[in-house]
Amino acid sequence: xxxxxxxxxxxxxxxxxxxxxxxxxxxxxxxxxxxxxxxxxxxxxxxxxxxxxxxxxxxxxxxxxxxxxxxxxxxxxxxxxxxxxxxxxxxxxxxxxxxxxxxxxxxxxxxxxxxxxxxxxxxxxxxxxxxxxxxxxxxxxxxxxxxxxxxxxxxxxxxxxxxxxxxxxxxxxxxxxxxxxxxxxxxxxxxxxxxxxxxxxxxxxxxxxxxxxxxxxxxxxxxxxxxxxxxxxxxxxxxxxxxxxxxxxxxx
Amino acid sequence: xxxxxxxxxxxxxxxxxxxxxxxxxxxxxxxxxxxxxxxxxxxxxxxxxxxxxxxxxxxxxxxxxxxxxxxxxxxxxxxxxxxxxxxxxxxxxxxxxxxxxxxxxxxxxxxxxxxxxxxxxxxxxxxxxxxxxxxxxxxxxxxxxxxxxxxxxxxxxxxxxxxxxxxxxxxxxxxxxxxxxxxxxxxxxxxxxxxxxxxxxxxxxxxxxxxxxxxxxxxxxxxxxxxxxxxxxxxxxxxxxxx
Ligand SMILES: NC(=O)c1ccc[n+]([C@@H]2O[C@H](COP(=O)([O-])OP(=O)(O)OC[C@H]3O[C@@H](n4cnc5c(N)ncnc54)[C@H](O)[C@@H]3O)[C@@H](O)[C@H]2O)c1
Ligand SMILES: NC(=O)c1ccc[n+]([C@@H]2O[C@H](COP(=O)([O-])OP(=O)(O)OC[C@H]3O[C@@H](n4cnc5c(N)ncnc54)[C@H](O)[C@@H]3O)[C@@H](O)[C@H]2O)c1
Numbered sequence: 438x439x440x441x442x443x444x445x446x447x448x449x450x451x452x453x454x455x456x457x458x459x460x461x462x463x464x465x466x467x468x469x470x471x472x473x474x475x476x477x478x479x480x481x482x483x484x485x486x487x488x489x490x491x492x493x494x495x496x497x498x499x500x501x502x503x504x505x506x507x508x509x510x511x512x513x514x515x516x517x518x519x520x521x522x523x524x525x526x527x528x529x530x531x532x533x534x535x536x537x538x539x540x541x542x543x544x545x546x547x548x549x550x551x552x553x554x555x556x557x558x559x560x561x562x563x564x565x566x567x568x569x570x571x572x573x574x575x576x577x578x579x580x581x582x583x584x585x586x587x588x589x590x591x592x593x594x595x596x597x598x599x600x601x602x603x604x605x606x607x608x609x610x611x612x613x614x615x616x617x618x619x620x621x622x623x624x625x626x627x628x629x630x631x632x633x634x635x636x637x638x639x640x641x642x643x644x645x646x647x648x649x650x651x652x653x654x655x656x657x658x659x660x661x662x663x664x665x666x667x668x669x670x671x672x673x674x675x676x677x678x679x680x681x682x683x684x685x686x687x688x689x
Numbered sequence: 690x691x692x693x694x695x696x697x698x699x700x701x702x703x704x705x706x707x708x709x710x711x712x713x714x715x716x717x718x719x720x721x722x723x724x725x726x727x728x729x730x731x732x733x734x735x736x737x738x739x740x741x742x743x744x745x746x747x748x749x750x751x752x753x754x755x756x757x758x759x760x761x762x763x764x765x766x767x768x769x770x771x772x773x774x775x776x777x778x779x780x781x782x783x784x785x786x787x788x789x790x791x792x793x794x795x796x797x798x799x800x801x802x803x804x805x806x807x808x809x810x811x812x813x814x815x816x817x818x819x820x821x822x823x824x825x826x827x828x829x830x831x832x833x834x835x836x837x838x839x840x841x842x843x844x845x846x847x848x849x850x851x852x853x854x855x856x857x858x859x860x861x862x863x864x865x866x867x868x869x870x871x872x873x874x875x876x877x878x879x880x881x882x883x884x885x886x887x888x889x890x891x892x893x894x895x896x897x898x899x900x901x902x903x904x905x906x907x908x909x910x911x912x913x914x915x916x917x918x919x920x921x922x923x924x925x926x927x928x929x930x931x932x
Contacts, residue, residue: 609930613892625916650855651918659916666913671904674867674897677930681920685855688848688919 440468441669446519448472448511450502450559451529453480455629456578459657460526460664465493467665469524472515473497476529502529502555503547512562521570524668525563527556527577527601532631534591545593552597553604560608564617571616574668575608577601579621581683588626588645589635598623602679609677618676620667625683627655650685690736692761693910694718694753696744696771696801699726701871702821703770705899706906710768711737713907716761720753720801721771744771744797750804758808766817766910767805769798774873779834787835794839799846806850806859815858817910820847822863824925844921851919860918862909867925868896892927 442464452461453475464471465488473488473495475481481497488495496518500511515522533540533548556577567573580587582595583602602621609619626632626645636642636654645654663682666672681687693710697703699721707717711734719734720742721727731739738760742753757764773793775786802818809816825837826844844863851861868874868887877883878896888894905924908914923929 606930609927610892610932613927613930614894650852651860651916652855655916662913662915663917666908671908673904674893674901674924674926675905675922676893676927678923680917680922682914682916684916685851685918688852 440466443468445469445523446472446515446521447524447526448474448515448522449526449528450474450500452484453477455631456624456627456657456660457528458484459661460528461495462488463661463665465491465495470519471495472519474500474511476501502559503550505558508558508562512566516566522563522566523573525559525575526664527559527575529555530578532591532594534589534594536590537592540593548593548597553600556601557604564612567617568612568615573617575617575619576664576667577605577621579605579623579679581623581625581681581686583623583679584687605679606677613676618672620675620677621679622660622663622667623679623681623683624660625649625655625686627657627660629657648686650688653684655682655684691715691765692757692763693766693768694720694757694764694805695768696720696742698730698770699723701873702866702869702899702902704730705903706768706770707734707737709900709903709907710910711735718757744801745792747800750800753801754804754808763812764805764808764816767802768819768906768910769801770821771797772821774833774836776832778832782835790835790839794836795842795846798843802850806854809859810857818850818859818861819906819909820861820863822847822865822921824865824867824923824928826863826865826921827929848919855918860914862914862917862920862922864902864905864909865921865923865925866897866902867891867923867928869902870896870898890928890931891925892931895926897924897926
């Protein structure tokens with residue numbers, strides 16, 4: 438398949454739905470060979486089928502990114518099936534939303550396990566493959582919550598996204614001499630399952646929309662196009678940046 | 690077909706942007722205080738118009754947009770690349786140099802964008818504005834107080850105009866180049882010691898050719914950046930990420 442990413446191998450975690458799915462479908466359409474890495478086996482398989490039905494190339498690998506053994510298996514399977522990894526998009530994420538007094542230690546560990554540890558070990562495995570080839574693109578999912586607090590209390594989630602933002606900076610500085618670009622995206626409120634309950638009520642949606650200068654919430658495709666840009670040759674001199682795509686949320 | 694005005698298109702980043710946007714099919718207006726260099730840029734492009742503009746003059750900026758409307762019938766984007774730089778320690782720097790840098794880099798970005806966005810609002814459609822800030826929008830540089838002040842100003846100008854103009858569907862974003870190989874930086878890059886110092890703080894280890902800034906401007910003037918407004922996008926080889 439031709440396209441901006443013809444032949445490139447792109448691993449997208451959490452690609453079974455939401456923004457990860459949008460990213461995976463776009464990569465498929467633009468010629469990449471896509472690895473749909475997802476904890477929900479049915480969702481992952483379905484997205485791979487969708488990509489192939491549209492004429493693209495995709496495999497699905499079931500993986501819980503918070504388990505390092507799963508992460509190793511994901512990269513081993515990718516190398517076995519598709520030889521290498523050119524692009525890694527760390528999209529998989531969960532939001533454990535609670536007031537501070539209600540968090541348990543287990544919930545904290547789960548939040549950090551997926552959103553921070555998962556991102557780190559996927560980056561490590563990818564770097565192992567990218568450094569010797571002197572090329573590669575990594576995009577992590579931060580959030581506007583890496584800059585300001587979420588609009589409801591979820592300190593563990595906000596902390597995890599702050600960590601992703603800083604991890605992006607430090608890995609970028611370390612890998613730049615090896616020709617690997619590492620960036621993040623910071624979506625604002627985007628219409629996915631993660632925000633469904635917030636946006637389901639009329640007041641919930643109205644409050645968000647009133648708060649966003651562009652007057653609408655983001656759609657998965659808005660964010661996917663920002664992610665693909667960061668993985669493209671057009672963004673070759675950008676590294677260590679968290680690209681904000683929030684309709685203006687952070688402006689005031 | 691999109692119509693894009695580029696100020697400072699006679700040289701460096703502006704000229705590269707004109708070429709990149711013409712390549713994707715935009716009608717481009719190459720505006721510069723130097724008509725001869727604007728003509729050189731436009732001369733190589735299929736659907737381009739060269740124009741003289743002094744971005745420090747409101748009247749000149751209005752004329753630029755009127756002329757664009759006369760020739761192409763519309764304006765969809767403006768990229769404000771016109772810029773000047775002069776070095777000197779803050780205690781010795783001349784007042785007229787300070788005023789000049791602020792007038793071109795800061796006020797000029799506003800005046801030229803204002804004229805173009807008025808036309809977008811009149812036409813009842815949205816559009817995009819890209820302002821050229823600098824890594825010096827966010828970090829200082831000794832001996833460049835006026836330049837850094839102007840670029841810090843551009844960042845806040847762009848962010849606030851993004852708020853003013855979101856309701857009209859006009860997105861405003863700010864690009865922050867690091868070290869770019871253009872006439873503006875030629876002297877520093879030619880001095881081996883200064884070049885080495887600049888590269889020490891650039892993890893990718895090389896200056897950017899201006900085309901690498903232009904490709905990011907192309908993204909910000911396209912639908913691919915549909916949910917981005919008021920964003921600062923560094924194109925600095927990782928300088929802001931470095932120690
Ligand atoms: N929706 C928003 O408003 C918003 C805003 C900012 C940032 N984000 C971030 O964007 C990313 C995508 O979110 P979304 O809104 O599409 O959410 P989503 O819940 O719709 O999708 C997340 C996907 O990740 C998968 N996943 C969860 N845990 C996993 C694990 N341990 N291993 C592998 N896969 C796992 C889920 O099964 C799901 O398919 C997340 O990192 C999220 O934090 C979302
Ligand atoms: N070169 C770099 O390393 C670098 C780094 C960061 C930011 N920038 C910024 O990028 C922008 C473009 O810089 P460049 O490197 O291409 O410089 P350049 O000197 O090559 O081009 C600047 C152009 O602006 C024009 N100009 C100057 N005053 C004007 C006025 N009053 N009205 C209209 N046009 C005018 C000049 O004639 C010239 O053609 C500037 O804003 C600059 O500050 C450059």
